[in-house]
Amino acid sequence: MKTDNAYLPWEAEIVDTIQETPDIFTWKLRFTDREVARNYSFKHGQFNMLYLYGVGEVAISVMSNDGECIYHTIRAVGRITKAMMKLPIGAHIGVRGPFGSAWPLDEARGKDVVFVTAGLGCAPVTSSIKYVVANRAAYGRLVIMQSVRHRNEGLWEPQYDEWRTLPDTQVLLTASRDKTRWPHWSLGRVSVLLDEAQYDKQNCVVMMCGPDAMMADTARTLVELGVPAESLFVSLERNMQCAVGHCGHCQLGGKFVCKDGPIFVWPQVAELMRVKGY
Amino acid sequence: MSDMRYLPRAALSGLIDAIRDAGYRVIGPREETGQGGLVYREIDGVEDLPQGLHDRQEPGSYRLEKTGSPRYFAWANTASAIKPFVYAPREKLWRVVHKEGRIHFEPVERDAAKTAILGVRACDLAALELQDAHFLRGKFVDPYYKARREKLLLVAVNCSHAAATCFCASTGDGPEVSTGYDILLDELEDGYLLRVGSTRGAMIVADLPLQAATQGHLEAALAQSEACRAQQRVLPGEKDLARLGEQLESARWTKVAERCLSCGNCTAVCPTCFCHRELEVPALDGKSSEHWRDADSCFSEDHSYIVGEVVRHGTRERYRQWMTHKLFNWVPQYGRIGCTGCGRCTTWCPVGIDFVAEANIVLGLAEAPEPELPHVDGSEAAQ
Amino acid sequence: MSKPRVAIHKFASCSGCQLAFVNMGTELVELVKLVDLVHMAEVGHVLPDDAEMDIAFIEGSITTPHDVERLKSIREHSKFLITMGACATSGGIQALRNNADSAEWMRSVYARPEFIHSLSTSGAIANYVKVDFELWGCPVSVRQMLSTVRSFLFGVPPQIQREKVCQECKRRGNNCIMVTQGAACMGPVTRTGCGALCPSFGAPCYTCYGPAENINVGSFGRRLMGLGLTQEQVVRKFSSINNAAPAFSDAAKLFCSEPWMEE
Numbered sequence: 001m002k003t004d005n006a007y008l009p010w011e012a013e014i015v016d017t018i019q020e021t022p023d024i025f026t027w028k029l030r031f032t033d034r035e036v037a038r039n040y041s042f043k044h045g046q047f048n049m050l051y052l053y054g055v056g057e058v059a060i061s062v063m064s065n066d067g068e069c070i071y072h073t074i075r076a077v078g079r080i081t082k083a084m085m086k087l088p089i090g091a092h093i094g095v096r097g098p099f100g101s102a103w104p105l106d107e108a109r110g111k112d113v114v115f116v117t118a119g120l121g122c123a124p125v126t127s128s129i130k131y132v133v134a135n136r137a138a139y140g141r142l143v144i145m146q147s148v149r150h151r152n153e154g155l156w157e158p159q160y161d162e163w164r165t166l167p168d169t170q171v172l173l174t175a176s177r178d179k180t181r182w183p184h185w186s187l188g189r190v191s192v193l194l195d196e197a198q199y200d201k202q203n204c205v206v207m208m209c210g211p212d213a214m215m216a217d218t219a220r221t222l223v224e225l226g227v228p229a230e231s232l233f234v235s236l237e238r239n240m241q242c243a244v245g246h247c248g249h250c251q252l253g254g255k256f257v258c259k260d261g262p263i264f265v266w267p268q269v270a271e272l273m274r275v276k277g278y
Numbered sequence: 279m280s281d282m283r284y285l286p287r288a289a290l291s292g293l294i295d296a297i298r299d300a301g302y303r304v305i306g307p308r309e310e311t312g313q314g315g316l317v318y319r320e321i322d323g324v325e326d327l328p329q330g331l332h333d334r335q336e337p338g339s340y341r342l343e344k345t346g347s348p349r350y351f352a353w354a355n356t357a358s359a360i361k362p363f364v365y366a367p368r369e370k371l372w373r374v375v376h377k378e379g380r381i382h383f384e385p386v387e388r389d390a391a392k393t394a395i396l397g398v399r400a401c402d403l404a405a406l407e408l409q410d411a412h413f414l415r416g417k418f419v420d421p422y423y424k425a426r427r428e429k430l431l432l433v434a435v436n437c438s439h440a441a442a443t444c445f446c447a448s449t450g451d452g453p454e455v456s457t458g459y460d461i462l463l464d465e466l467e468d469g470y471l472l473r474v475g476s477t478r479g480a481m482i483v484a485d486l487p488l489q490a491a492t493q494g495h496l497e498a499a500l501a502q503s504e505a506c507r508a509q510q511r512v513l514p515g516e517k518d519l520a521r522l523g524e525q526l527e528s529a530r531w532t533k534v535a536e537r538c539l540s541c542g543n544c545t546a547v548c549p550t551c552f553c554h555r556e557l558e559v560p561a562l563d564g565k566s567s568e569h570w571r572d573a574d575s576c577f578s579e580d581h582s583y584i585v586g587e588v589v590r591h592g593t594r595e596r597y598r599q600w601m602t603h604k605l606f607n608w609v610p611q612y613g614r615i616g617c618t619g620c621g622r623c624t625t626w627c628p629v630g631i632d633f634v635a636e637a638n639i640v641l642g643l644a645e646a647p648e649p650e651l652p653h654v655d656g657s658e659a660a661q
Numbered sequence: 662m663s664k665p666r667v668a669i670h671k672f673a674s675c676s677g678c679q680l681a682f683v684n685m686g687t688e689l690v691e692l693v694k695l696v697d698l699v700h701m702a703e704v705g706h707v708l709p710d711d712a713e714m715d716i717a718f719i720e721g722s723i724t725t726p727h728d729v730e731r732l733k734s735i736r737e738h739s740k741f742l743i744t745m746g747a748c749a750t751s752g753g754i755q756a757l758r759n760n761a762d763s764a765e766w767m768r769s770v771y772a773r774p775e776f777i778h779s780l781s782t783s784g785a786i787a788n789y790v791k792v793d794f795e796l797w798g799c800p801v802s803v804r805q806m807l808s809t810v811r812s813f814l815f816g817v818p819p820q821i822q823r824e825k826v827c828q829e830c831k832r833r834g835n836n837c838i839m840v841t842q843g844a845a846c847m848g849p850v851t852r853t854g855c856g857a858l859c860p861s862f863g864a865p866c867y868t869c870y871g872p873a874e875n876i877n878v879g880s881f882g883r884r885l886m887g888l889g890l891t892q893e894q895v896v897r898k899f900s901s902i903n904n905a906a907p908a909f910s911d912a913a914k915l916f917c918s919e920p921w922m923e924e
């Protein structure tokens with residue numbers, strides 16, 4: 001990230017759009033300035049600020065970067081992301097980043113890797129899951145737990161089916177509000193999956209992304225089950241506007257989520273996340 | 279004592295001229311006649327300074343009184359700090375032009391004018407230092423703040439009286455100015471004790487008719503500062519404030535929310551508050567757009583908005599955020615509390631919530647007054 | 662792409678919002694390049710109420726049974742309906758009648774009251790139909806109107822601003838006149854949008870833009886009494902241009918000690 005004026009975006013072209021589900025899309029973006037593209041690199045878990053012309057910016061985690069293009073998977077939920085989904089291929093947007101902290105994928109080498117996600121949380125960890133899958137030999141068991149409200153909520157099910165076939169890999173899915181139990185699916189919140197998951201509690205890294213309450217509940221349960229708190233990581237969502245720790249909106253206690261996070265090791269935020277509305 | 283000089287009051291205009299000759303526009307305290315109160319605004323000369331004006335501050339009240347004194351700096355502090363001259367409450371960050379399907383980003387010119395501020399107080403200088411830590415010393419430097427900060431010349435004046443709302447002695451930021459100034463004055467009965475704190479300051483005063491400071495001048499200045507140290511309000515010390523993190527579920531937050539208007543006046547006048555929101559101002563024709571930032575407040579709903587949810591939805595949560603950030607969470611962020619004792623949050627609170635009293639009550643160091651009614655100023659009828 | 666069709670409809674109002682609109686200057690010329698302004702009684706463009714519209718701005722409140730029918734027809738034929746100003750958004754100053762015996766008033770004013778077909782209330786548009794966006798103010802802010810049109814053209818919902826007037830007042834570098842003069846300024850309970858116009862000239866805010874979000878009318882009203890206002894004066898402060906906005910009518914009830922103010 002350039003440091004002389006971190007507020008100024010670079011121009012990027014939408015090279016391709018993949019409509020993953022009715023409200024999730026993936027953008028393939030190319031910086032129009034090749035120099036910018038060459039110098040750009042990110043770590044899994046970091047985010048970019050994407051700018052929609054005339055409307056504003058939104059923080060979106062980076063999915064991948066192939067040296068020429070960067071990829072973002074975006075859920076159309078807000079004022080800006082809904083309008084972004086309507087942009088045609090060839091349109092231009094603004095991009096600045098990457099910002100924030102990363103998932104501990106290096107620390108996790110040789111250990112079992114557990115991903116716990118819920119609802120909108122799946123996109124920010126998907127890039128990390130793909131990384132572990134691509135470097136499967138470097139890691140121990142891979143456990144993926146995903147909860148949604150309804151099975152038809154726009155999860156990339158084929159992708160999960162593919163991961164299920166990998167060696168030493170467990171994919172556990174649950175729908176919290178469905179009535180019908182589908183093959184490979186549980187009913188209830190993500191907590192119902194925790195007992196089924198098989199991994200070495202003393203030698204694992206758990207990465208979580210989703211609503212605050214889900215992550216806090218899961219983290220507390222896992223600590224009770226004997227997973228060291230230092231092995232748990234959460235990705236927090238807060239109001240990020242400047243992305244450089246200046247605007248103050250993303251503060252959680254003494255943390256600026258945009259620059260100290262969005263990825264935190266659980267003990268950093270465990271107490272703060274106990275406090276409702278903080 | 280060799281660095282202490284004496285400037286007769288009649289020569290103060292010479293100082294202003296010297297600053298201007300060095301290429302600075304001069305900002306000084308002056309009375310805001312329409313709205314009342316003192317503000318920092320551009321001044322032409324000593325005639326614009328608030329000679330003989332004295333401030334009387336209480337929670338929710340700021341009044342100026344005329345005294346017969348020839349002094350120009352016989353007030354405790356101004357309505358707003360020097361913050362707006364460095365961290366602008368509203369500014370354009372960049373512009374973008376939409377042309378033939380492409381978008382072109384253009385940074386705004388960051389050409390700040392050389393600006394001298396006369397009459398800066400210890401609390402505000404300490405607050406400037408905190409803002410420097412926030413905007414300049416992290417991984418990312420704020421170029422807009424930096425441009426103005428680098429063009430700033432600071433002429434500080436030690437306080438000669440403390441308002442009822444002042445508590446800089448308990449935060450350790452006053453009443454005397456210790457660092458961060460180019461020129462420092464103590465206003466005495468017929469002139470100024472003068473010190474320089476930078477080469478720039480030394481160059482400006484070089485040709486002034488400075489005299490040697492006498493023992494009498496020094497003693498008078500010391501006595502004045504000592505008198506300012508006796509302040510009505512005392513913020514809890516570091517050790518006590520470190521317990522604020524244990525008070526996040528205190529019942530006191532609900533009590534203060536019964537009186538708090540959630541209007542954000544405290545955050546707006548606070549010399550250390552830095553929160554701002556970004557906003558987009560597209561041209562009507564759609565051919566260009568501007569990206570701005572506005573000073574924002576943790577008392578507004580947008581501040582903690584994430585899709586579909588306002589994290590700090592009520593006044594209880596917002597007041598708690600304001601106080602615990604200022605007095606507790608600032609410490610891990612910048613190594614000290616984010617309050618320098620200026621007392622503006624208390625004076626400029628429309629319902630007169632006393633920040634220091636609330637901190638003491640939350641920490642169990644003082645009893646809540648009973649019954650709890652908002653500050654009542656029955657002496658003056660509103661229209 | 663054809664230009665969006667825009668109508669400005671008038672109900673019970675002083676037409677001040679339409680005048681503010683006409684008075685916007687050169688931007689009006691720009692605006693009519695971007696949209697087709699097809700209906701606006703104040704400038705003589707009149708179409709029937711069932712003409713199809715992309716955006717319908719509504720000025721004024723609903724005070725007659727005929728208004729209700731007209732409004733429903735407009736809603737049915739408009740993609741996006743935006744209230745424009747205090748009357749349309751909260752019922753306006755005329756909503757003070759909602760607390761009076763309108764039949765009695767009619768008998769005392771008109772020789773033949775049976776010719777008057779009027780509702781007993783002045784109602785906000787949202788009391789009758791779905792409103793997509795509200796523009797507060799008396800009159801409405803042209804800047805906000807244009808920004809709303811611009812958002813529509815970009816295909817995004819307009820941004821809602823509900824912070825207090827105080828925030829804008831402070832950004833302008835004003836000193837608080839409540840604190841310096843004990844003025845009964847309504848800024849701490851009033852929604853932003855005017856640019857803190859009155860306080861910038863040393864005059865107290867009088868609630869043109871309606872209630873802000875998360876206001877504390879109890880504490881504020883008690884403070885006004887502390888500044889010397891009587892309870893009835895406090896009631897009157899809230900019972901102004903946006904008296905029927907729920908947060909303000911509740912505030913008036915809170916401080917009301919006079920039976921005539923009660924429903």
